[in-house]
Amino acid sequence: MFLFMSRPVGTPSNSIRAVRDRLGDDFVDKLDELHLNALRTGLVSTGDLQEAYRKARDINSNQNRLNLLWLLGIIFFIMIATPVFYETISFLLGVRCFLPNNHLVWEATRPISxxxxxxxxxxxxxxxxxxxxxxxxxxxxxxxxxxxxxxxxxxxxxxxxxxxxxxxxxxxxxxxxxxxxxxxxxxxxxxxxxxxxxxxxxxxxxxxxxxxxxxxxxxxxxxxxxxxxxxxxxxxxxxxxxxxxxxxxxxxxxxxxxxxxxxxxxxxxxxxxxxxxxxxxxxxxxxxxxxxxxxxxxxxxxxxxxxxxxxxxxxxxxxxxxxxxxxxxx
Ligand SMILES: [Fe+2]
Missing domain, CATH: 2.60.120.650 (Cupin)
Structure with missing residues (x-):
């Protein structure tokens, strides 16, 4: 997408050469063709495509930020909810430790033999x-x-x-x-x-x-x-x-x-x-x-x-x- 929007058609540069080397000439040629066909329709211009790219990039960026917030929220919830859950279960069952002696924690942290x-x-x-x-x-x-x-x-x-x-x-x-x-x-x-x-x-x-x-x-x-x-x-x-x-x-x-x-x-x-x-x-x-x-x-x-x-x-x-x-x- 970056190539599609930023590369001036017919004016290869060093960076475009590097992209060609990385992606392959066939792939870049196909993107060129797609770009030209889109411009020929008269419905879009290079500016339109650049604007569409910018919006797509912002949406991706926002989505990534949203995913990160969700992940932090889930980790925070587990950290708070887990001890509350075990304390509640321990209280309801009338035992001091729902997981006796923290064997699960010890097992997870013991050195490898x-x-x-x-x-x-x-x-x-x-x-x-x-x-x-x-x-x-x-x-x-x-x-x-x-x-x-x-x-x-x-x-x-x-x-x-x-x-x-x-x-x-x-x-x-x-x-x-x-x-x-x-x-x-x-x-x-x-x-x-x-x-x-x-x-x-x-x-x-x-x-x-x-x-x-x-x-x-x-x-x-x-x-x-x-x-x-x-x-x-x-x-x-x-x-x-x-x-x-x-x-x-x-x-x-x-x-x-x-x-x-x-x-x-x-x-x-x-x-x-x-x-x-x-x-x-x-x-x-x-x-x-x-x-x-x-x-x-x-x-x-x-x-x-x-x-x-x-x-x-x-x-x-x-x-x-x-x-x-x-x-x-x-
Ligand atoms: Fe023992």
Whole structure:
């Protein structure tokens, strides 16, 4: 169109030569012919064509500006509407986070794995209860490890159960209101108060649907009482740093779905009651080099997994109560 309007017929210039080189002589000749035919009709002049070109250019320019405004408007709407939408849904459902722990955001922003951690790994390393010195060379491995019967001597193995934990929370004022982190997974229990106000028949699953929850124990009084029943795993390095919170996981059947943990250290988990199945998978970008695998642990076993790089999910045998204590080291 620019050529059609601006080129004086029969007076080729350097710029027209450049246009010919770029578009090809045939194409330019056809535009010339069209231009001359239009002028021969007497209905249009070069001025008319220039005016038509100018209007078309302005319309395109305005259209582009309009498209840009629409795009900015849509982005602004999404930025404002999305959090309002999730807050509203969270409020209506009575949960703190409609997207628990922002897993979608974490997944979208996690670094791409180099897959070195999972190459050739198709099962956990199974160690039998061992000393700190014997464990030292495995302590910071990315290979999943089971220490069979590694926590079987803990008093928690005998005394820690749903009733004990309920009584403990009942005995400390406001303890259920100050839970740092609560995960209800697939259950309809939205808070620790819901967990400990279940009728006994629901709590022991003689009635109702299965439930599974996990929460962070960060109240010092509760934590101190619980830790009277379990020490730190004796095989972990003496200088390993551990957080001042533990995580309790308990319930039936469907545990956590496949996810990564966004925690600063390696994870250990002590299986105190019931059997638990673990499914570990590499990051999706490692599917062609690594494989998923499955294992289960029994009461008294300790599991050590770098849950920051291994996707993991858990299930429990039908009708069997599972209780675990989890923390970090590093
Ligand atoms: Fe996890």
């Amino acid at each position: 180099d897959c070195e951690f999972c190459k050739g790994v198709s099962a956990p390393l199974i160690l039998h209860n061992l000393t700190r010195e014997e464990f030292a060379r495995f302590a910071y491995s990315s290979r999943p490890i089971i220490v069979k019967k590694g926590v079987a001597h803990w008093p928690a193995q005998r005394y820690l159960n749903y009733s004990f934990i309920k009584q403990l929370y009942d005995s400390v004022p406001d303890s259920m209101e100050t839970v740092c982190q609560f995960q209800h997974f697939n259950s309809n229990l939205k808070s620790l108060r819901d967990v400990f106000s279940m009728p006994p028949s629901r709590a022991n699953l003689s009635e109702g649907v299965p439930w599974f929850v996990g929460w962070s124990v960060c109240q010092s009084q509760i934590l101190a009482e619980l830790r009277k029943l379990y020490p730190r795993p004796h095989f972990l390095p003496v200088d390993a740093e551990m957080p001042n919170t533990d995580f309790i996981l308990m319930g039936y059947e469907q545990g956590a779905v496949m996810h990564l943990d966004y925690i600063p250290r390696l994870m250990w988990q002590a299986q105190l009651q019931g059997n638990k199945s673990w499914i570990l998978s590499p990051a999706p970008e490692c599917d062609h080099q690594c494989q998923s695998f499955f294992f289960y642990v029994e009461p008294g076993d300790a599991v050590l997994v770098d849950t920051r790089i291994w996707y993991h999910a858990n299930t429990m045998p039908r009708g069997q109560f599972s209780l675990s204590v989890q923390s970090e080291y590093g």
